[in-house]
Amino acid sequence: MTTSAPPTAARAGFIFITLVIEAMGFGIIMPVLPDVIRKFVSGEADVASMFGYFAAVYALLQFLFAPVLGRLSDKYGRRPVLLLSLFGAGVDYAFMAFAPTLGLLFIGRLISGVSGASYTVVTAYIADISDDTNRAKNFGLIGAGFGLGFIMGPALGGLVAGHGLVYPFLLAAGLNILNFLFGLIVLPESLPKHLRRNFALKDLNPFHALKVLTSMPTISLLVVAHVFIQLAGQTHPSMWAIYTESRFGWTTAEVGISLTVVGLLTALAQGVFTGPLVKYFGEKRLGLWGSLGESLGYMGYGLASTGLGVYAVLAVSSIFWASHPAIQSLIARGIPADRQGELQGALMSLTSLTAVVNPIVMTHIFARTSVLGGPVYLPGAVYFISGGLGLIAFAAIWKWESSSYGSPAES
Numbered sequence: 001m002t003t004s005a006p007p008t009a010a011r012a013g014f015i016f017i018t019l020v021i022e023a024m025g026f027g028i029i030m031p032v033l034p035d036v037i038r039k040f041v042s043g044e045a046d047v048a049s050m051f052g053y054f055a056a057v058y059a060l061l062q063f064l065f066a067p068v069l070g071r072l073s074d075k076y077g078r079r080p081v082l083l084l085s086l087f088g089a090g091v092d093y094a095f096m097a098f099a100p101t102l103g104l105l106f107i108g109r110l111i112s113g114v115s116g117a118s119y120t121v122v123t124a125y126i127a128d129i130s131d132d133t134n135r136a137k138n139f140g141l142i143g144a145g146f147g148l149g150f151i152m153g154p155a156l157g158g159l160v161a162g163h164g165l166v167y168p169f170l171l172a173a174g175l176n177i178l179n180f181l182f183g184l185i186v187l188p189e190s191l192p193k194h195l196r197r198n199f200a201l202k203d204l205n206p207f208h209a210l211k212v213l214t215s216m217p218t219i220s221l222l223v224v225a226h227v228f229i230q231l232a233g234q235t236h237p238s239m240w241a242i243y244t245e246s247r248f249g250w251t252t253a254e255v256g257i258s259l260t261v262v263g264l265l266t267a268l269a270q271g272v273f274t275g276p277l278v279k280y281f282g283e284k285r286l287g288l289w290g291s292l293g294e295s296l297g298y299m300g301y302g303l304a305s306t307g308l309g310v311y312a313v314l315a316v317s318s319i320f321w322a323s324h325p326a327i328q329s330l331i332a333r334g335i336p337a338d339r340q341g342e343l344q345g346a347l348m349s350l351t352s353l354t355a356v357v358n359p360i361v362m363t364h365i366f367a368r369t370s371v372l373g374g375p376v377y378l379p380g381a382v383y384f385i386s387g388g389l390g391l392i393a394f395a396a397i398w399k400w401e402s403s404s405y406g407s408p409a410e411s
Helices: 007-030 034-037 044-076 078-097 104-116 119-127 135-161 168-186 220-233 235-248 253-272 275-281 283-303 307-333 337-369 381-400
Strands: none
Touching: 007 034, 007 078, 007 119, 007 135, 007 168, 007 253, 034 044, 034 235, 034 381, 044 078, 044 119, 044 135, 044 235, 044 337, 078 119, 078 168, 104 168, 119 307, 119 337, 135 168, 135 253, 135 275, 135 307, 220 235, 220 275, 220 283, 220 307, 220 337, 235 307, 235 337, 235 381, 253 275, 253 307, 275 283, 275 337, 283 381, 307 337, 337 381
């Protein structure tokens, strides 16, 4: 670190505010996207499938471009790559606001996937400014920032949607441009020039980028856990709006309120509770038992028969969400400082793959299990499956903790 760099707390604060504004933009359009699709597609099963395709293509572009942004940030620094992504997101939301056809709206989602890969740069930035004493806490800021954004975003989206479906997209565009301008003024660089690395074109291949994870046996089981946690967690953005509307008869406004509650709980779990929980339990135990608690929470969503029951499950299961930054911190420990962009790009690629697979699979499963008279009637099936995926993550962390890589005393 250079001596002129702002204190770590100040830089973490800058990136936290950036995340809040970015998440607001995403959260604003999330509750209204099914209604936008309904302008072009009729039939709820077709709407569900198309919603899944939109989510999948967004994730596919993140998979392709996360390593690119990660390696570019390793070479040129985090700041310029992040700012360019924020500007692109603002322009894209404005484009989608006036897309007259489903095809052009689909193209907008493609562009969103590219700019959304900036999460890679954000996590690399957090890793740059962290050490073993505050890494898990700082990674918790990522979830807290997105959580606070989702507190305000869906509520604002539901409010302005009453004046027309175009307005949530315009509001998201404006917020992302403001975010860009804010970062242009206050966001400092986190990666010193002497730590920057060149790369070959082959390194931008997302499949080649994943080799960094397989070449590090110290983190391989943790990466397996991360993948299954993400695969389970993708059920929420893939299914939440459609699931709650279908099973509980929630309106767009009610979906927006529920997402606001999710955002508040995320901010509390990862922004407030992560630090104290890590100090008390340690990163290993928090990651292990938190993954188990979260998997049981998914099963609770599937069992809930009323909207009130869903809120009860949310309140209890949110306690375990602090396991996410703990696991991220354990993974980041196993990679040198000058490879954090590469690592985070590879992790983002894996996360994006789960976001490609989950919506396609889960929306089709839901379409076949949520209709009376269908092949199987089990409307909570998608969340039961998610619970099973969480149990696999728990088993992977358990095995890692009992191995030679996880057995040394925690610092």
